[in-house]
Amino acid sequence: MSTAATYAEFAAREARGVSPVYERLSLAVAADETILELLATVPEGKRQPNLLFAVVRLLGGPVGDPAAFHDFTVAHWDRIAANLRVRATQTNEPGRCAVLVPVLERLPQPLALLEVGASAGLGLYPDRYTYRYGDRLLGTAGPVLACELTGTEPPARLPEVVWRAGLDLNPLRVSDADDIAWLDALIWPEHEHRRERLRAAAAIAAADPPHLIRGDLVDDLPALAAQAPAGATLVVFHTSVLYQVPDERRRAFERLVGTLPGHRISVEAPGVVPFDGLPPAPDDTLHNVVALDGVPLAWARGHGQAMSWFAGRR
Structure with missing residues (x-):
C-alpha cells in the first residue's frame, strides 16, 4: 500500500x-x-x-x-x-485492559503477567483499575475504563496478579518526564479523558513499578518467562504490537510462545495474527481480534472501548 x-x-x-x-x-x-x-x-x-x-x-x-x-x-x-x-508508537493505553479482563477472569488464579511490547508497563495493572461494562461496575480504585461489551456477560471479578513483568526494545519509565511526554504526545488531540487516564495509571505504576526489561521478543522472552513464580499461571500477552515486528521475527515469536508454559492472549489485527473462519466484525471500528492460546474469542476496538464476543457465547 x-x-x-x-x-x-x-x-x-x-x-x-x-x-x-x-x-x-x-x-x-x-x-x-x-x-x-x-x-x-x-x-x-x-x-x-x-x-x-x-x-x-x-x-x-x-x-x-x-x-x-x-x-x-x-x-x-x-x-x-x-x-x-x-521512536516507535508505544501507545500505552490502559483502556486495553478492559478487553483483557474478560479473558483473564477465566484462567486459573493467581496470575503472573508478562507483556510483550510493554512500553511503560501500564497494561500490567488490570487488577488495579475500575471497569464499566454497560451499567456494571467492577473495581473500586484507579481510573475508570469504559468498554461496550456484547456477546458475553461482564466479568464478575478482577484478576489476582502476583507478578508482573514487561519486555520492550525501548521500555519507558513513568518516573521519566521525557518518557511521559512521549506517551502524552501519542494520545490523540481531542482525547483529554485518555490523558487523565494516563496520569492516573502512571501514578499507580510509579507507586509499584513493574519489572521492565529492555529486550527482544524472541531472544529474551524465555529467560524473563522463567522468572515467573511457581504456583502462578503465566500469561504472556500483547496488544497492537506485532504489526511493528518484521515477518520473520513475528513467525519466530509465534513458534516460541507456543512452547512456553501457561497461556497467551493476543489482541492484534487479523492481518497481523491471522485466523481461519473469523466471523465478520460487527462494524469497521472493531479491527482487533482477541484470542486465547490461538483461539479467537472476540473483536475489539483499538483502545479497549468496545468488545464483541463471538466464541462460546454465554
Whole structure:
C-alpha cells in the first residue's frame, strides 16, 4: 500500500468519528506531495500516521490546521525525521485492559503477567483499575475504563496478579518526564479523558513499578518467562504490537510462545495474527481480534472501548 493510501485509510478506518483533527490531517497528508516525498526518505515502517503526528506534537508543532502542519513539517523535517527513526508508537493505553479482563477472569488464579511490547508497563495493572461494562461496575480504585461489551456477560471479578513483568526494545519509565511526554504526545488531540487516564495509571505504576526489561521478543522472552513464580499461571500477552515486528521475527515469536508454559492472549489485527473462519466484525471500528492460546474469542476496538464476543457465547 502506498503512503498516500495508508493515510487515507487511517482517516477513514481509525480517525473518522474518533478524532476529527486526525481525520482531517490524514486526508491532507494523503494529498500533500511534498510531505509524501519527505516521508519516502525514512524507512517504510516509520511513515505511519500515528508516529508522524505524535513526533510533530512532541516537537511543539501544530496538528489542528493542515496548512500550519505542512509548514512546520517542511521547516523542521530534519528533527522530525531523526525522531521518526528512533521512536516507535508505544501507545500505552490502559483502556486495553478492559478487553483483557474478560479473558483473564477465566484462567486459573493467581496470575503472573508478562507483556510483550510493554512500553511503560501500564497494561500490567488490570487488577488495579475500575471497569464499566454497560451499567456494571467492577473495581473500586484507579481510573475508570469504559468498554461496550456484547456477546458475553461482564466479568464478575478482577484478576489476582502476583507478578508482573514487561519486555520492550525501548521500555519507558513513568518516573521519566521525557518518557511521559512521549506517551502524552501519542494520545490523540481531542482525547483529554485518555490523558487523565494516563496520569492516573502512571501514578499507580510509579507507586509499584513493574519489572521492565529492555529486550527482544524472541531472544529474551524465555529467560524473563522463567522468572515467573511457581504456583502462578503465566500469561504472556500483547496488544497492537506485532504489526511493528518484521515477518520473520513475528513467525519466530509465534513458534516460541507456543512452547512456553501457561497461556497467551493476543489482541492484534487479523492481518497481523491471522485466523481461519473469523466471523465478520460487527462494524469497521472493531479491527482487533482477541484470542486465547490461538483461539479467537472476540473483536475489539483499538483502545479497549468496545468488545464483541463471538466464541462460546454465554
